[in-house]
Amino acid sequence: MPRGVAGLVLALLLAPVLALMSSTAAHAVDTLCLPDATHGCLAGTLRTEDGVLPDVTITVTDEAGAAQEVVTSETGKWNLRVDKEGPYTVKIDESTLPKDLVTDGEVKVTSKFGVTIPALITIRTENYSATTSKFDELLQSSVNGLRLGLLLALASVGLSLIYGTTGLSNFAHAEQVTLGGMLGYYLINVHGLGLWVGGVLVVILCAFSGWLQDRVLWQPLRRRGLGLTQLMIVTIGLSLALQYVYQYTVGARTVRVVQDNPEVSEFGPITITNQSIVAMVISVVVLAAVGYALLRTRIGRATRAVSDNPALAAASGIDTDKVIRLVWTVAMGLAGLSGILYALVTNGIKWDTGLQILLLLFAAVTLGGLGTAFGALVGALIIGLVVELSPVLGMPGDFKYATALLILILLLLVRPQGLLGKPQRIG
Template sequence: MITKPDKRLIRGAALLLICAAAFIVATFVLGDAPAAAEVTTPAVPAGTPTSVLVIQNTINGLAFGVLLALAAVGLSLIYGTTGLSNFAHGEQVTFGGLLTFFLSTTQEVSIPLVPGTFTIGWPLPIAAVVAIIIAGGTGWLQDRFLWNPLRRRRVAVIQQMIVSIGLSLALLNLWQWWMGASRHRLTTSTGGRITFGDFYIGTQTLMSVVIAAIALLGVALFLLYTRRGRATRAIADNPALAAASGIRVDGIIRLVWVMACALAALGGILLALFDQGVGFDSGARILLLMFAAVTLGGLGQAFGALVGALVVGVVAEVSTVVIAPDMRYASALAILIIVLLVRPQGILGQKERVG
């Protein structure tokens, strides 16, 4: 017997497949037109068949979508448990990449307002682990000294959202003051390629995707099979009923903030490897994509954020076959609008009765 969640998953997957198929078919049709050839990026070898471009960009889009999902899942968990759309989440993504560079680079670095320069130079894996732990600690500090006091004073969600916008701007300027306006590479090696026929994927990208997939699997197992994970889902469904059932709501929300910031930092590190660099505004540039993934998958649905991120990643990359690469994020937001017109609650979201 198929349960209601299973039916929602099947319907969502079917809608996802229909949208992906329609978009790829349209790309094939437009890709054969002369106008499409005019906007092809110069990096693509002349004469490459459209079918090869579509499949290669789909591979790149899936890789980008998995990495984007790390940040989007944390954003979705925060929204699901608190109702807050955290506009400062992009800066948490940036923090992970910048802190890893700060700890691993052999260049001289400094701390604002602290005189002198020094070099840390840790190996990249150790620097990444320490950065993730520190980022998780910032999540604890944020909830302990900012968001929890606001909730206790019953500050409205819209006012908390405005606070998050101010925090985002403050952190954005702080990161620029700290690390400057230039982009920083976590590693000087681009790695090799794994080729299969006419297609390829970078070894560094593949490693990043594997790490991201393991982390996402860990989040899924946590939500499905642990007491705190089930408590997290219960709070997302009905906070008042969860509190009446004996669940420590504030404690679970604090755990969610720690997880979300740690996942954002991991996402920032892997995206820095994927994009060959991290800048003070790296997270801010993909913030709308994270919101698009969360909204597309279904607000407050952690698994929906994963599905939404994959859709956003694939659409953004495949669209570059027919439009300028600078417009690829706009195409992802366009597909968000189209899907929401068909299914307003998102791919895995639930219909809500009003009135």
């Protein structure tokens, strides 16, 4: 993340509020405070770039000076039920903060009955300097964008291959990304497996889930002759079901693959966690391997042949079912890898992480040209860069995803076949 922002440890992420809203069910999970007609809630999460801040004491004082204290949870969250509408002062007890952090310490909020009001407290590292140069910021964001782009690429190449070979827009693809992160949490964090062993196991399990899906679901449905729109709606159902399975088993909280905060390396103006470097290297190696396989191996050529023209491929002796089975397996393995890496380099993974990145994946795939694996790679990198660079280049921070989607829409208008797609008559 840009240093200007990285230095700022934001007590942001309105986790309880978000959890409450992003499920359309208006039931908060993971929070003790439910606002009602005669009470309001104050809530927030103390977090840094590297993780959340547990066990920090927060004092909330009302106008009359009556004070209440709360301590942030294991996940850095706090919330408080208040029985008055009006201004409150939220203050951090600095003695409970980790050493290298300082804070302005307080923020004023106005409570309202029936709603949860987020309280954002600004915390800074001691060596924070507000005057990072624009250029440094740009460099840092580019690296972050590249990182996001590579992770998206892992998932979107699979999505694109599935679209290419079967014509299916898989809305459940992003849930496979979440699955990777969730399995990582379960195997490594909960069951204490080593990071590398656990990571490999996650990818294998995810790949197996792809094999199984095609075996029990997609192949029988293809044989049944379901139309593509029908199949697409099936994937929407699957996506819904999977999201709530995650929420059912793990809850609405954000979970992390490893507990401890990662080590950080600095290269000139760029600050990056070692995990991110490793993740980027892994992504590049895996993507290169996939590219090589597609271009140079027999099965890769068969895959591209099926993408090109399934009927012709089948007629020329290619076992399309076998190719598609393989594509599902590989695509889900890649999505799982993307998921565990995503959970590692960002702050963790949540039941609806997939929901957040699904559109980025679609944008990447469409941008590059529907069904072309290399287009998806290019598209993913572009989307990653756009998302991370747009705030630096002047877009308001909460529009960064919107910018990526807007670019997608605009591109579709001028070049409907995508960047690398073959121009063909459409409509």
